Amino acid sequence: MAEQVAHSPDTAGSQRPxxxxxxxxxxSILKAARQAFIETGDMNGTTIKAIAERGGISEGVIYRHFESKDQLFYEAVVEPLREAVDELVAATEVVDLEEPLxxxxxxxxxxxxxRQLISTLEEVLPLLGLVLFGDPKVGRRFYRKHFAVAMDRLADAWRDVEDRYGFEFESPDLSARAVMGIALVLxxxxxxxxxxxxxxxxxxxxxxxIKGFFPVIEPSRRRR
Amino acid sequence: MAEQVAHSPDTAGSQRPxxxxxxxxxxSILKAARQAFIETGDMNGTTIKAIAERGGISEGVIYRHFESKDQLFYEAVVEPLREAVDELVAATEVVDLEEPLxxxxxxxxxxxxxRQLISTLEEVLPLLGLVLFGDPKVGRRFYRKHFAVAMDRLADAWRDVEDRYGFEFESPDLSARAVMGIALVLxxxxxxxxxxxxxxxxxxxxxxxIKGFFPVIEPSRRRR
Structure with missing residues (x-):
């Protein structure tokens, strides 16, 4: 179906969308929404009408794809942040699986x-500001449900790597928070x-x- | 003059301010302004009228004390942040002056x-969000004029301490950013x-x- 649309000649002309x-x-709605949210700097202050105008579509079209502004905010802003963090965690999970560390x-x-963390955070900085420091209720929820959870998953991934070496990693939760905080300022x-x-x-x-927050890796002590 | 007002009997009664x-x-205007800015989460979206209403005073009274909304924003939000950072820097500057480190x-x-950094940042978090992640122009200006400058001053204070020990501190600028970022997430x-x-x-x-970001202190090598 998508194929067909893509290949059909554009008979609508340039006047119609x-x-x-x-x-x-x-x-395209998500993109328009993201820009509108960032520009207003506030979820509550951004109307569906403003998003529709920015996207050059009607409000009805938006409601055909999204149930509510909340859902739109979630998919436009929270979801990409969550994905960005997921990628980071995934990158850590494969460490040491292919060749010894x-x-x-x-x-x-x-x-x-x-490098990845800084680029990702730099890119999503306005979104992150929006969810972490905008509406206090949104901030608290996002921090607890996503930001803290992501740091805990990062910590778990490190703990797994360390486990394979038989080390006690005293505070991977704090190491993950340190790394995230450092990357945020950078x-x-x-x-x-x-x-x-x-x-x-x-x-x-x-x-x-590594010197401050991670145990020393000694490949000879590897467990697996 | 202030004395006199303080000592004069309160003849105005409880009805009048x-x-x-x-x-x-x-x-009291600054306090009302701070609350209004935080609640709106946005400098541009907060009117002098809203601030006056929150403070229970007229707009005219505000303009008798502040030239413009910009000045009010600066004194209500930017100034306390700057002061908070100043205190932190001052605390570092006296390290090693009284007794050897x-x-x-x-x-x-x-x-x-x-401890101080986390409490201070926790307290000013909504303000910090407002200036760092609100209006992008405000964010850039605040980061460059205050946040980065504060971190550089912190780095200088550390460099002074290290100098007294004759150490080369390779990257105090990055150490200061690391500490600030870690404290921010905490x-x-x-x-x-x-x-x-x-x-x-x-x-x-x-x-x-200290293990990761600071050189080892050896009191015996102290220069002074």
């Missing part, structure tokens, strides 16, 4: 994690400071993070 | 810094997670931060 598949329409690979992995720095040297920052911060 | 000194009036005192000091955790154990967090995080 291009026919989109349901999936593409949904995506050496101190060098541990450092490389931390480097990659920070994402702000990267966004606002034109002279920010990301390579230097990532290299030094990775080394310090 | 209590006569306040200029200073007290200004403080030992590794134990270094840890104690970091402990105290985190402030959110403290605010939103009712089970958050601050003592455990501060103890572990301080130790890890």
């Amino acid at each position: 291009r026919r989109l598949t349901a999936e593409a329409r949904k995506r 050496t101190p060098e690979r541990q450092l490389q992995t931390m480097n990659g994690l920070y 994402a702000m720095e990267s966004r606002h400071n034109d002279l920010f040297n990301r390579d230097r920052a990532v290299a030094l911060i990775s080394e310090s993070t | 209590r006569r306040l000194t200029a200073e007290a009036r200004k403080r 030992t590794p134990e005192r270094q840890l104690q000091t970091m402990n105290g810094l985190y 402030a959110m955790e403290s605010r939103h997670n009712d089970l958050f154990n601050r003592d455990r967090a501060v103890a572990l995080i301080s130790e890890s931060t």
Whole structure:
């Protein structure tokens, strides 16, 4: 079906909105919603009407795809944040599965994690600000249901890696929070400071993070 | 003059607003403004009228004390944040001046810094959200003029301490950002997670931060 629409000649002309598949329409609504929410900086202050205007569609079209503004906010703002964090966690979960973790690979992995974390956070910074610092009720819910949960999952993934080495990792929950906090400030720095040297920052911060927050990896002690 | 007003009997009765000194009036306007800004979550969306209503005064009274909404926003929101950071920097500047810094005192000091930083950030979190993530132009300006500057001053204060020991502190700018980021996430955790154990967090995080981000202090190498 999507194929067919894509291949059919555009008989509608440039005056009428291009026919989109349901999936593409949904995506374009989500994009318009995201921009509207960020611009207003507030969930409550952003109306479905404003989102419809920004997307050049009617409010009815929006309600055909989304039940409520709450759902739209969730899918446009909360969902991409959740996905971003999921990707980070997934990247950590495969550490040490393909080849044994050496101190060098541990450092490389931390480097990659920070690099990905900083880019992701920089990209979603306005959304993150919106959910964490906008409506206090939204902030509390998002923090507890998503942000804290993501950090706990990151901690679990690290604990799994450490388990394979037979180490006691005293506070992976705090390490995950430390890494997230550091990346958050570096994402702000990267966004606002034109002279920010990301390579230097990532290299030094990775080394310090491992030294301070992670147990020493000794490949010879590997359990598996 | 303030004395006189304070000592004069309250002839106005309880129906009319209590006569306040200029200073007290200004403080009460700032308080009302702060609440209004936080509630709206947005500088642009908060009117002088709304602030006047919240303070139970006329708009004219506000304009007698503040030139513009911009100035009011600055003094109500930006200024307390700046002061909070100043206090933190001041606390660091006296480290090692009274008695030599030992590794134990270094840890104690970091402990105290985190404790103060987390409480301060937790308290100003809504304001911080407002200036860092509200209007993007305000966010960029606040980050560059205040947040980054504060972290750089913190870094300078540390560099001074380290200088007295003749150490090379490779990246105090990044250490300051790391500490601020960690404290920021812990402030959110403290605010939103009712089970958050601050003592455990501060103890572990301080130790890890020093291990990872600070050079080892050897009192015997002290220069002064």
